[in-house]
Amino acid sequence: MVTRYHPITITLHWVMAIAFFLMLGSGLVMENLDIDPNLKFNLFQWHKSLGVLLLCTFFVRLAVRLFAEKPALPDALSQREQKLARWGHRALYFWMIALPITGWFIVSASVIGLPTIVFGQFVWPHIPNLAGNEQIEEIAETVHAALAYTFIGLIFIHITAVVKHMRKDKINLLPRIGIGKDK
Ligand code: HEM
Ligand code: HEM
Secondary structure: OOOOOOHHHHHHHHHHHHHHHHHHHHHHHHHHOOOOHHHHHHHHHHHHHHHHHHHHHHHHHHHHHHHOOOOOOOOOOOHHHHHHHHHHHHHHHHHHHHHHHHHHHHHHHOOOOOOEEEOOOEEEOOOOOOOOOHHHHHHHHHHHHHHHHHHHHHHHHHHHHHHHHHHOOOOOOHHHHOOOOOO
């Protein structure tokens, strides 16, 4: 029986966590701050580039998560807490895939129709038959923003749960995700 997640899951958990923080930061800045138009354009390109890479990485993470053995949740957690943890993780996975997909919808339906050139290297295709569809663009923008703001709340709950278990219940979950040694 394993006591921690698969090394690929652990690596991706932390790399993707950093990347998602950067995505939230760049999205909030480019949409809500009055910045230089050049910087804004570059930030948009950067946001789209990292976003589509996260979309691809998600499938690697999901595959490893589904097929590799995972550590059982500690018995010290009540049945209710274990259920909450499982649903919380499922929700995080859902947000991790829904965010880049809605972003992809926005750029594909955009009236401006700028291509997505991933870090200036290759063109990421648009979803076919959506170009110039203002209605889809608007819906995708609304959903994308709603998902982004609720994602911040979810991540906050996720981190709070880890800290609560550590402080109050004296259960350290961090070794399971690669931080520190198992007891
Ligand atoms: C964007 C930010 C984050 C996302 C999307 C995220 C997502 C996830 C997901 C989905 C899991 C379940 C394991 C898996 O199947 O991959 C997990 C586990 C875990 N995460 Fe995060 N995480 C984030 C940030 C953090 C941070 C900042 C911490 C630090 C406190 C953290 C601590 C943990 C721990 C300790 C576990 C293991 C939980 C267990 O015992 O099963 N995560 N995370
Ligand atoms: C992967 C996770 C992603 C996160 C966490 C994220 C986050 C955000 C945030 C916080 C905003 C600002 C929302 C607002 O205040 O209106 C935003 C806007 C935007 N994002 Fe993302 N995003 C992600 C992926 C993507 C992808 C993959 C694309 C495109 C390929 C994309 C394209 C856009 C566009 C075009 C906007 C501006 C929308 C508008 O004009 O209202 N995003 N994103």
